[in-house]
Amino acid sequence: MTKLTELLGIKYPIIQGGMAWISESTLVSAVSNAGGAGVIGTGGGDPEWVREEIMKTRKMTDKPFGVNVVLMDPNKDRLIELICELKVDFVTLGAGNPLPYLKPLQEAGIKVIPVVPNLKLAKRMEENGADGIIIEGMEAGGHIGNQTTMALMTNIIPRITGIPVIVAGGIVTGRALAAVLLMGGAGVQMGSRFLLARECQVHPNVKEKIIGATDTDSVVTGFSRNFGVRGLRNKFTDEYLALETAGASFEVLSKLAAGRSRVSAVEGDMENGSVQVGQSLVPLNKIKSVREIIEEIVGEANEALASAARIIIQ
Numbered sequence: 402m403t404k405l406t407e408l409l410g411i412k413y414p415i416i417q418g419g420m421a422w423i424s425e426s427t428l429v430s431a432v433s434n435a436g437g438a439g440v441i442g443t444g445g446g447d448p449e450w451v452r453e454e455i456m457k458t459r460k461m462t463d464k465p466f467g468v469n470v471v472l473m474d475p476n477k478d479r480l481i482e483l484i485c486e487l488k489v490d491f492v493t494l495g496a497g498n499p500l501p502y503l504k505p506l507q508e509a510g511i512k513v514i515p516v517v518p519n520l521k522l523a524k525r526m527e528e529n530g531a532d533g534i535i536i537e538g539m540e541a542g543g544h545i546g547n548q549t550t551m552a553l554m555t556n557i558i559p560r561i562t563g564i565p566v567i568v569a570g571g572i573v574t575g576r577a578l579a580a581v582l583l584m585g586g587a588g589v590q591m592g593s594r595f596l597l598a599r600e601c602q603v604h605p606n607v608k609e610k611i612i613g614a615t616d617t618d619s620v621v622t623g624f625s626r627n628f629g630v631r632g633l634r635n636k637f638t639d640e641y642l643a644l645e646t647a648g649a650s651f652e653v654l655s656k657l658a659a660g661r662s663r664v665s666a667v668e669g670d671m672e673n674g675s676v677q678v679g680q681s682l683v684p685l686n687k688i689k690s691v692r693e694i695i696e697e698i699v700g701e702a703n704e705a706l707a708s709a710a711r712i713i714i715q
């Protein structure tokens with residue numbers, strides 16, 4: 402039992418992070434049915450598609466699940482309205498200012514868990530009544546901030562005592578979950594690990610490319626413009642980074658990157674798409690069911706926690 406399992410009414414302290422173009426009803430319901438909490442990724446999706454995915458997920462699980470809203474999405478207001486209408490269990494909010502959305506969502510009975518990049522915003526979220534926060538280190542796949550998971554845990558966890566702090570970024574094993582719990586975190590959010598789930602509907606080329614990747618294969622595009630995105634190195638990232646190094650404007654780079662995650666996740670183009678995945682790549686070597694992934698992580702975490710008591714430094 403952790404503050405996260407209590408907050409969401411779930412068995413294991415594991416959230417599957419929202420992933421635009423990827424985390425839909427099949428994956429989300431499988432995660433929730435296996436004892437974690439699945440999250441529908443709405444980024445780039447039409448609100449009607451989101452409505453259908455919420456309804457489909459409800460048919461496939463009676464367990465809690467969430468919806469992720471990317472706050473730079475032009476559809477964000479319609480999505481928030483839809484979520485309030487359908488009263489999903491919880492919402493994760495990233496890439497923008499979550500404050501204006503806290504009260505309306507909570508008044509509709511929805512728990513709100515913003516993704517925060519630093520201590521200042523973490524404190525502001527706690528003061529304003531957020532139900533929990535997610536801190537996401539730059540080891541993560543997708544859009545990233547500029548602090549590592551270890552630095553975020555060190556800086557933030559001891560100072561946020563009233564609400565659960567969920568940790569993301571580079572966590573793909575049970576030992577990492579155990580480490581987060583020992584650091585005082587309430588649980589983890591994982592994205593990359595679930596890309597290799599059998600139930601994950603991402604294009605099979607993405608799964609194959611991740612299985613073939615090693616620790617040094619991810620790169621970050623856009624970091625110098627405060628718009629970092631981590632994914633596997635390919636033709637697209639080489640072109641982007643060459644332009645970025647040459648000093649191309651934010652507009653030129655944004656235009657080059659627009660729509661690229663769909664190109665990889667849906668169309669399966671491994672050279673021209675943005676193949677977003679985190680840095681902890683070596684253990685990602687096999688496709689397994691969501692249940693196998695979660696059971697394996699929980700088993701390994703419990704083993705690590707049990708043996709931790711024997712590691713006493715004298």
Ligand SMILES: Cc1cc2nc3c(=O)[nH]c(=O)nc-3n(C[C@H](O)[C@H](O)[C@H](O)COP(=O)(O)O)c2cc1C
Binds near residue numbers: 443516541542594681
């Ligand atoms: C392919 C991919 C797509 C993602 N899309 C989103 C998104 O749409 N919204 C969001 O808040 N986070 C997104 N993320 C971040 C995840 O929700 C999660 O926080 C992150 O994957 C955790 O780090 P990990 O990749 O090392 O597990 C994405 C991550 C990946 C790998």
